[in-house]
Amino acid sequence: MSDAFSSLLAPLSVALVGASDDPTRIGGRPLRYLRESGFKGQVLPVNPKRETVQGLPAYSSIAALPAIPDTAILAVPSHLTRQAVEECAQAGVKSAIVFSAGFAETGTDGARLQADMVAIARSRGMRLLGPNCLGVFNPSVGYFGTFSVVLDNQLIAPGPVGIVSQSGAYGAHIAHLARKRGLGISQWVTTGNECDIDVAETLDWMVRQPETNVIMAYAEGVRDRDAFIGALERARKAEKAIIFMKTGRSDVGAEAAASHTASLAGSDAVFDAVLRQYGVYRASTTAEQLDVAYACASGIYPPSNRTGIFTMSGGFGIQLADDAEAAGLDVAPMPDAAQDKLREMLPYSSPRNPVDATAQVVSDMDMLTSYVRAMITEGGYDIFTAILGTGPSSKNFADPLRKALMAAMDGQEGKIRGLTMSAPDEVVRQYEKDGFLVYEDGSALAGALGALVWLRQGFDLNRDGAPVAPGARLELPEGPLSEADAKAILARAGLDFPGERLVPLGEDVGEAASRIGFPVVLKICSPDIAHKTEVGGVAVNLRDADAARKAAAEILHRAAEHAPGARLDGILVAPMAPEGVETIAGVMQDPVLGPVVMFGLGGIFVEVLKDVTFRAAPFDEAEAMRMIREIRGHAMLEGVRGAPPSDIEALARMLSNLSRFAAAHADRIESIDLNPVRVLPRGQGVVPLDALIVLKEEATDDRH
The missing domain is CATH 3.30.1490.20 (ATP-grasp fold, A domain)
Structure with a gap:
């Protein structure tokens, strides 16, 4: 895998098949970008109709090249692509990027052409990216193997953000927005139809790159469940955030995704839950994806959610406090003694939190420094935020204000520092250089800080734990199975029945x-x-x-x-079972993510409110506890209106054992239903009252 990606993203030589002398054409843009970026590798244009292309010697074919290139960019129509792939494979090229569309996304004939192309490449050990993709780039080595117009006016600088996207257009757009935000990019890969290299493999490779701190990913579906989950787990252990944009939430969106990339989107609810399971942040909008990735770029995450808000306007402070609380941040009040100290400095201030210093503080920058320093050190906040408004846009005010804040932050380098302000880009960049996260909108700032806290908590999960192993393999009879048969099997897997x-x-x-x-x-x-x-x-x-x-x-x-x-x-x-809280549990085979466990409260909660959640199998009891607390109605299990707390620990144990059984028998089990599962008061266990196992060979049978 590393050799394939090294050749794709850091080649020493590249052939451009279909190279054009016109730098605005698909075959001309990559060559133009490579020349403008100062790419140090050897560039070999292939065009049998020209002697030179954009000033470089052109060659009639791959076979005519003076050396075997590490990679090839194929900028030819789909009907010529097969031949180009075959020539590259025969020459021993390690990898190739296929730009053109007209393959599996178009239907049966296109899928057949794509499969034939892949077979040729694999017969010689060559890897393919695409087809129907925009290619790759790696700014750190000046390699831009793409025809995206996003680079027409300005190339992209290197930085800590990786981007992998099935959609070339989306990948280009998010790269453009990242550049506007001042973010550099480490690697950029668009996978298109994923005839060979896919999002999961790319994610796994990108997580391993030391220069990459955060990855923005876009996918309409994934193919390789094990590789995908492996990449997510590797990212969590390396404390590298993945900010995921997954389309297909609606039925219409799922159908569009399948037709767009010829991939199977799977159940969105399952995909969403699995991302949470592995600590991946799912963005609901492109703006949110960028906001969170920007906050993660430094690789610094707060140890707690305690947040101090500094403002010179009470109204804006209250608004940010509301947004912070909605984002899961703790806007804890300053200790009483600290409040008294701040009032001594500024008698008309309101130092509770939000800490409103009022506009009088800007008349004395030394006072501002002392005030903010006292707030940070004595408030015990791991996240500092300040509302600066348009002040930094003032030529007379911007630099003194920034220096005063920096002096206040002296010795607090590990703390997150976020600002809301409106100022020219050069001023914003200077604040960012000093370690501040800068947002124009307070809600966006609060949401991004909440994401940092959520990601920190995800990194801390199972930090030293080994991967959860499937359960013991049991000998399963031929189906169909009765309730008694199902309970006997599940009892051997560690579930308790009456x-x-x-x-x-x-x-x-x-x-x-x-x-x-x-x-x-x-x-x-x-x-x-x-x-x-x-x-x-x-x-x-x-x-x-x-x-x-x-x-x-x-x-x-x-x-x-x-x-x-x-x-x-x-x-x-x-x-007759004792009284308890009725829940429902089960196992289903997701077409993308394999065996997943479902859990929810029974009755109206599952039938009407659809209050259920999922986890990919297998998982441990700690993950089961998080699963239980994730549903909206989990308070029913904690004890309400005088009811005793339920035996959540026993429920978590049952869900974990069920997941291990499902993982061990994924090849045989189509589905499992435990409905209802009565959760008894704490210490008394759980009682699954009914059990149904459907084996795969009988899944299509007509059962009564």
């Missing part, structure tokens, strides 16, 4: 019920009846043996009537 007994047909249900103890529940047990209530296959709260016998007869009669072809194993007799 003491139940399967009574075969013809045996005395009343006697079995008496041994279990009344009241009891009876359920039809059949591998062919998944939804027992729909056939009248359940009777509850039976209080004696005769009632149990009568109910069993009625259940069997209804089963014969509504499901005449169903195989019947007998009647399942279970004790």
Whole structure:
């Protein structure tokens, strides 16, 4: 992998197939950019119709080149691309970028052409990026292997931000916005159709680059689940933030994503939850993605969310305090003694937090320094923010104000310092050079600071922990499975079920019920009846043996009537479960991310409010606890209106064991339903009342 990306992003020589003498054409722009950037490598234009291209000697073909290039840029139409790939592969080129469209994104014929092209490349060990992409660039070595017009007026400087995008247009746009924000870029890769190199592999490589502190990613879907999750986990351990823009939230968006990149978007809710699971920040807008990446670029994250707000206007301070609280920041008041000290300095100030020094402070910059220093040191804040308005745009005011703030920050280098202000770019750059994060909008500042705190918490998770291993591999029978079969299997995987007994047909249900103890529940047990209530296959709260016998007869009669072809194993007799909070858990196979565990509260919470969340399997109990607390209705489990707290620890243990089982049997399990799961008061455990396992070979069967 490293050799492929080294050749793609730091080649010593590059062939440009389809090179154009016109620097405005697709085959001409990369050559123009390489010349303007001072690229030190060898550039080899390939154009059989010209002797020179933009002043460089041109060659008739790849075979005619004086040396084998590290990489090739293919700027030829789709119908000529196959031949170009074949020539590169035969010559021993390590990698190639395919600009042209007209492949898998266009339908069956395009997909066939793309697959043929990939097969040729793989037969010789050559890697392909694209097709239908804008290419790559690496400003640190002056390599710009792209035809993006975003570089027409100005090249992009090197810096700490990596960008990987399936969409070339989006990748170019976010690079342009980053440049306007003063951010340099370490590497920029657009993957297009991902016939070979994809977002996951690129992310993994980019995270490994020491000059990259934060990555902005755009994807409409991912293909390689293991590589993707591996890249996310590697980024978390390296404390490198990934700020993700994932489209396809709506059904319309998901359909557009599939047609755009010929990729499968998968369930957006699952993708969203998995990003949270691995500490990836998902931006909802491009502006937010840029705001958060800008804050992360320095690689400094606050150890806590305690935030001090310095202002010279009470109204703006209150507004920022509201935004900060909404972003999860703690706008804790100054200690009383510290407030008294600040009032001694400025009697008319309001030093609680927001700390309003009023406009009088600007008449004495030494006083401003002392005031802010006291606020930071005695307030115990890990995040300092100040509202400066248009003051820094004043020629007389900007430099003294900046120096006064810098003097106040002396010895506080580890603290985050954020400003809201409006000033010319050169003034903003000077503040940034001194370590300040500068935003024009207070809400954007608060949101970015909240993201820094959230990312810090994600980095701290499982810092020294080993990856969670799947559970032990069990021998699974052929399906379909009855409820009793499913519970027996899951019990071996560490799940606890109530003491139940399967009574075969013809045996005395009343006697079995008496041994279990009344009241009891009876359920039809059949591998062919998944939804027992729909056939009248359940009777509850039976209080004696005769009632149990009568109910069993009625259940069997209804089963014969509504499901005449169903195989019947007998009647399942279970004790009535104690009172508790009803939840639902299960496993599904996401088409992109594989086995995922779902959890939510039962009843109206899942049916109407859709209050559920997901995690990729497997995961440990700590992650299960975060999963439980993520749903909106988690307070129901903490105990409300006098109800005792639920046994959340036992619930987390069950979810973790379920995830390990799902991961170990991903090749056999299509889905698992545990509904309902009754969570008992703390210390009493959880009771899954029903269980259904659907195996893959039966997933398309017509079950009753």
